[in-house]
Amino acid sequence: MFQRKALIFALCIAALSDATITRALWPQGFAYDFAVFWRTVHGPISQIYADSPDPFVYPPTGLLWFELLRLAPFWPSFIAWSILSLAAFWFASGRLVGRTPAWLAVASPAVVLGLIPGQTALLASAGLLTAYAVRSPIARGILLGLTVTLKPQLVLLAPLVLLVQGELAALAAMTLVAGALAALATALFGAGIWAAWMQSIPHFQQVLIERHLSLSAVSPASYAQQLGVPAILALAGGVLAGLLVALRSKELGPARTAAAIAAASLLAAPYALRYDLVALMPLVAGTILAESDRRGFVASLAYSAILGPLSIVAALPSIFQKTLGRVSSAPAPS
Numbered sequence: 001m002f003q004r005k006a007l008i009f010a011l012c013i014a015a016l017s018d019a020t021i022t023r024a025l026w027p028q029g030f031a032y033d034f035a036v037f038w039r040t041v042h043g044p045i046s047q048i049y050a051d052s053p054d055p056f057v058y059p060p061t062g063l064l065w066f067e068l069l070r071l072a073p074f075w076p077s078f079i080a081w082s083i084l085s086l087a088a089f090w091f092a093s094g095r096l097v098g099r100t101p102a103w104l105a106v107a108s109p110a111v112v113l114g115l116i117p118g119q120t121a122l123l124a125s126a127g128l129l130t131a132y133a134v135r136s137p138i139a140r141g142i143l144l145g146l147t148v149t150l151k152p153q154l155v156l157l158a159p160l161v162l163l164v165q166g167e168l169a170a171l172a173a174m175t176l177v178a179g180a181l182a183a184l185a186t187a188l189f190g191a192g193i194w195a196a197w198m199q200s201i202p203h204f205q206q207v208l209i210e211r212h213l214s215l216s217a218v219s220p221a222s223y224a225q226q227l228g229v230p231a232i233l234a235l236a237g238g239v240l241a242g243l244l245v246a247l248r249s250k251e252l253g254p255a256r257t258a259a260a261i262a263a264a265s266l267l268a269a270p271y272a273l274r275y276d277l278v279a280l281m282p283l284v285a286g287t288i289l290a291e292s293d294r295r296g297f298v299a300s301l302a303y304s305a306i307l308g309p310l311s312i313v314a315a316l317p318s319i320f321q322k323t324l325g326r327v328s329s330a331p332a333p334s
Helices: 002-025 032-042 060-071 074-097 099-106 109-115 121-131 137-150 158-164 168-189 192-210 220-227 231-247 254-268 274-290 295-304 309-320
Strands: none
Touching: 002 109, 002 274, 002 295, 032 060, 032 074, 060 074, 060 137, 060 168, 060 192, 074 099, 074 109, 074 121, 074 254, 074 274, 099 274, 109 121, 109 274, 121 137, 121 254, 121 274, 137 158, 137 168, 158 168, 158 231, 158 254, 168 192, 220 231, 231 254, 231 309, 254 274, 254 309, 274 295, 274 309, 295 309
16 A cells, blocks of 8 residues: 555656746756856867856866767757766666666656756766666776766765775776876866866855755755755765765665665765756665555655755665665676
């Protein structure tokens, strides 16, 4: 009974939230973030991190990914980006938790919130999920290294989880890939690009405040304004919570490890918004479909992605429970 009610509850949440998100973002928000990526790679290097109403705040390694946007005009690039991101996320989710949970994950509000403006959350989450859908530690490390160069806050504590689980080969591969791409970005854009990025962050934080984007935040540090808590205290609390999640990850299976990395990293991140919860959705969807008790309802709260940092907290029972069957205990496919 609980299982069916939790699924109905989740589907109702998805329908209402997805409709609200679409109404709020359409048409002004359509391809909004993607347009920032597009303008960045088509402008002069000296202006990449210049103050603007729509600042670019990805690390210099992210520029390597966005350079691909030079290959086609704006709208074909946006369509290809969206299709590739959604397909990669669905495929990685299906490999890790099964096709039915993958479809439920695709319908989640976090996915819609990232898809409409052309965000990077789906592609980065696909990298994290695929890392735990392969058996090879080296391949896992390579995928995590690629992911950290695009969206660092999603895998911020991945090195600690790899250490806790004794995956030293994966940690070495992750470090080498991230370091190599950082060196490549430095060679292409100049050593000064890193200082320019760091100097651009205060302006970006001011833009967040002016646009009230902290309302959509999920990391404690970026939600601090809504909590009325000093940002440094919220960051310290989030880092502590993230470390505790990472340190408890030793006995987790592949799907739950991927979710633990995302949850720990988003808690500890100085900045993360609702669409960054995408990486948690496959496991949360699996809980909603598999659990026959109240944990399905708790998972539905995480699935809703409307509770700020509590959305991450609501995903923790899905990560640390021991009764999720295939989703939590199956070995990663080759």
